Amino acid sequence: METRVEMFMHPLSNPGAARICPEMLEVAEEVNRAGDYSLAAEIYTSQLADLQHPDRGLCLRKADCLTQAGRISEALDSYCTAASLGKLHPEELPLLVDTIARTLREKELGFPGPGGKSTSSSEEEGVESDGECGDDEALDLFSCRLCKCLLHEPTTVECGHTFCKICLEDEAITECVQCKEQFNEKKDGLPNDRRLDVVLSGLLGKLFATESKARKFWIEGQVLWGEKNHSEALEKYNAAVDLAPSIGRLLCQRAELHVEMRNFSLAVQDASSLCRIKPHWTKAHSLKATALSEAGRNDEALQEYLMCVALKPNWTKVKLQAQKVLSEVFSSVFENGNMPTPLHPLQGGVASRLIKPPASLMSLRPQAKKPGSSSQDSEFSVSKGSPVDDSSSRLTPPEGSTKSLAEVLAALPAPRGGVKRKHSGEGPSAGTNHPTKLLRPDEAGSSQTVSVCGGRTFPAELLDSGDMECPLCMRLFYEPVATPCGHTFCLKCLERCLDHKSNCPLCKENLSEYLATRGYNKTLLMEEVLQRYLGDELADRKTIHEEERKELSNLNQEVPVFVCTMAFPTIPCPLHVFEPRYRLMIRRSMETGTKQFGMCIADELKGFADYGCMLEVRDVKFFPDGRSVVDTIGVSRFKVLSHGQRDGYHTAKIEYLEDKKVEGDELVEILKMHDAVYEQANNWFTSLKDNMKSQILSHFGHLPSNDPDPQASPSGPAWSWWLLAVLPLENRAQLTILAMTSLKDRLIAIRRVLIFVTRRRPR
Template sequence: MELEDLATEAFRRSNFELASDLVDRLLEERGQNIEFLLMKGDSLANMGRLNEALSVYSHAFRMGDISSDKLHNFVNALVKNLSQNAGRYISKDLGKFSCCVCRGLLSKPTTLLCGHTFCKSCVEHQSKRSCVICKFPYSSSGSKSKKMTLDVTLSELILKYFPSEVNSQEIKAAGNELFKLGRHSEAQEKYSLAIKTAPGDHLCLSNRSHAYNVQGLYKEALQDAVKVCQMRPDWAKGFYRKGTALVGLERQEEGMEAFSRCLTLDPSFHSAKVSLTKVLHTFLQPVDASSLKANELQRSPIFNKFHLDDVVSDGQEESSRVEEVAAEEEKEDEKKDESSPVKHNLNTSRTLDRRKFSPVDRKYTKKRLPSQTDEQFQPITDGSSPHTENQSKRFKKCPLSMLESRVSGEKEQVAKPGPGYKIPLDIIEKADFECSLCLRLFYQPTTTPCGHTFCRGCLDRCLDYSQACPLCKQSLTEYQASNREKKVTYTLLDLMETYLPSDYTERQLIHRKELEQVASHAFQDGGTIPVFVCTLALPTIPCPLHVFEPRYRLMIRQAMESGARQFGMCVADDENEFAEYGCMLEINQLEYLPDGRCVLGTIGGRRFKVLERGMRNGYNTAKVEFLKDTVAEGDAGSELRALNHAVYQQARTWFVNLPIYHQTRIVDHFGPMPQQASDPQSSFNGPHWHWWVLAILPLHPRVQLSILSKTILKERLKVLELSLTRMTNIPS
């Protein structure tokens, strides 16, 4: 493989240091080449050595015409360096009704399925179809559950609390439509009217600045952009507007600074990257020493103030390297006859000695003695270009310095919070935050794709009966299938906690008491429990369930939300709706189906006797007494242990003599036969094995229920012994 191919492969594999060293050897062997220099510059930029990269790019630009897209790697590295502080200086004090994308009052508020709310236009214009806060994916088209629909409740609140601002937004929207039609002067007038209606709206100022820019009125555009940056110093687009106006006024250095500030706040701002690339491309173009532009650049106060060595965070490290290289070059000058390239094994990770194989670095590296001042600083040149001397002077005070020193010098300004939108306290009413289903204050408000907001529990109960919005009847089948854990609408929740703290606290207490009623059976004997009327459940025996009735779906959801994870199971009874005795079931597995049904995995627990029947939320409840076996002691205990062992052996013999087919089905459903415990009375429900045998014996449910109700283990074992004897005597 040739050296050039090795360098390309090293760069492709992101081994930029090796690629840089290989390019040095290529330059040494084949002479100056634009492509090699660009690869060298890209490698240095990706390593974060921006000072050296800029020198290499400048040399490449003097050798021929180079398009601006060749600076892509350099600009990305520069943005990465600037973005190390991105997000640190963004104000979080936006007000309750502000959009965190445009930093303005929510316009056509849209609540995503993740619960975060933005302006509809901000959501639709995001390049990445995901929430900017939690990265939850969304789509502005396609499935109904992900379509962008206005949040009805928030829209009504904003209209009530901020009528002037809403009017201003409507005027601005009309201006936007005129701008799309190319009627820029008319759009500008609309923006001016919107600003007059709501003077504090920085978005209207930004739009008018843009309208001025496209009309070539850069001075007026700059005035508006400066105001935007003062009002919202944490909004990236304001600095982009400012940079565009400055470039239009041919104030390239300040424009570069504005674009860098924009990218510090938002590293993903593509238009700012493109603009910064163009400005850098302009600066890197060779300048005739006799031209007016060159004279202006040399007189620029910005160039006199900032130095290349102050550009990036690794400036001190690079300065040390510059002095090291300069000292090494002085030694090389004394030994001109000694020049032999260091051999490099391409199969190892060892890099070339950059001090001997970096001709570009040597030509454009500053020699600096400890006593020299900045004004005595001069680059070394080789006179290879008629513009070399002026080009070197140009980078003596390089505008790249502004991208760090100016941005870092104004961090305190960026850290100041901008104006927020606050609610007039005298017009806040509790009725503004009431659920249309329960007619109480929202608790855990959640917004559907159709834009309507309800308490999360109220919405779940409605969806148990119908997969449609309770208000507009739009289908929510897909929404229900993909969003079992419905997120709260954070803006509404924050508003209630801030402006109605006592009311919301009271609402929380009411909800907590309701859950405590559901969970009371898990904490005290004789509590009221929810009852599922279906089949006979037995202690320690698994009982899978498919829940589809709305009342039982609600019961399971409440059991899970309360933390009880239990409910009673009884068989149906013709006289009393459900039997007098039953068994608790504990949920150990829950899987929701797309249409709201669920499949439960449960296991039997304590037995109970029904004392009083009741009803709650459409399902049965019961006040119960939990059953415990009577303990046998002394001779009765010894007799019980002997009976337990004898019946166990009898049951095991009967089971192993069953056909293999039956044994397999029993084990698949109930598990293998449990082992015999040393003490059959160690559990208040008796030994595990005898419930297992009761579950697999083909007995009538009424017989099984009578065995379940007995609190004397000896009596249950006698019934099992009799049943097993009869089953054994049945001819196969």
């Protein structure tokens, strides 16, 4: 299938020159669009051969065709001939840059071509990259997701994620980059005064002491740099690099500082080290190229710019810079009054000298095309046994050295430090040890170090479970939560403390706003550290927690008891909860999933009565100060078998009460009594004054309908409990009726009460 290629068409210097055949030029253009670049180049060659003087436009067209055909050496001849006739402009060299970069990418870096899958998502979508994305090492557990460095003064935000404190002070950071949750602001619009996470800060300083100290110098250098105090900033960066010389981003920033201070030689040294550490990081090569270019070493800068384009084909800014530098390299050949007489493109001369490498690089010269191989395969190949490990001399030449264009192109294979060249007839070469190489599990075990994803390691003995204990329960953190003041507690421990007082248990800072929002999000980094490095201890801690939770959820063995008022089955019972012990009790009933607790009235001797009603929570509304309104409804009656206490609130071992069912004549008698008492109750309620009825309706609702089967529910008909709740009876009288397990006895008692209240009602 023919491929149509849109090509930059260079204008002819003299379209009307003698013996240029317009028809042949049209044929060449059509052949070029069809993808037969070699044939197009031959047509342009024949046209040039018939001219008395070379035409610059034809030379450039021929050069572009040869470039697209992969015949770089021949293309350079034509580009040089065109350069001898007039300076090459950057916009005339996109094909040469693209082709060289693609050759580097496929032949030297070993990356797949356009159909491969190794391009980043930004490349696939056509988004221009700045070299930051996807080039750095994988972020490990202890890296800040904003600056991508070791956490410095770690600060945990509302959602539970942790970042460097200085990163969060950036006004542009308004949401969490991990979960996209918006950060809270104070009422006056100022950002939160976030505090460092005390436990995590101590842990990082202990596990990564040297890097943490280097990170401190690094941050201080950044601040001084921002204040334009370059000399002191450089001292801080030097101290940081001395401690941690293999941190790529640190070297990168010091190199950028050197560029700003115009210390280009030092910038080149740092950038070269950076390229060795991170051979595939485009920003490293871009930085080195910038430093070399500012130092006037364009030939070497060109290597780095082309490497950038090879690594990031869609990085437009650097691609244009590569074209600019390549243009200057061509121009430098004809500077200083050495402009040669225009030569016939087939006669050699300057172009031939340009593509002939010196003896020291003869092994890297373009090889002769082998039968059956493509033109492109013949470029940038390495002869067997060639000294390919000479990259250090190629990448960091002596100060003031110059290179021909051929030397630049000959030195294009990937820089030293991990990128392997392909050798014909040779097996894969052994890679060098990367400074951030991960330890295999067996290696980690033998050296007694713990490996962190991303390359960091720390001695296993430094990680002590004692550093991860809650200061309240003195046990390993379970569901760790960091307060706004930076202290960490188990979630349940913190909640219990805030039930009593809205202050931090350690520093006594007021946490009323934190309590109001109830933003008890777990500290995700702390939880991950526990799971990954203290898994056995955490499993034991979880077992204890689950056992405690199971014990709390057993509503027969130990039922929490709210000592307050009378409650009845099927009747709503709204509660205002403010005492710390009952706040804890309600929360536990919700957490265990039972959503139930017992309600009993007080007893002077026993603490609470021997009978009560189980309540089920339907809804809870919390107030900022920790109080809550709990909407409950009665579900079943119980008898207390034994009294107890737990964490300040009452508990009881109970048995549930059910009405005894009857049959035969006894059932007939109960049905008649049931209907008669219901009618009596309805008449009493109807006869009440409107204001009294309104109060009853607003609190308890309407009188439930008559139940055709009064024995269907274990607690009897719902209307009887509604009536018992609204009748003007003392709690002790209500409790006596609640304890009855005979529906007949309960109906008799209700009837007597109705007769009594009806007689006493004022007329």
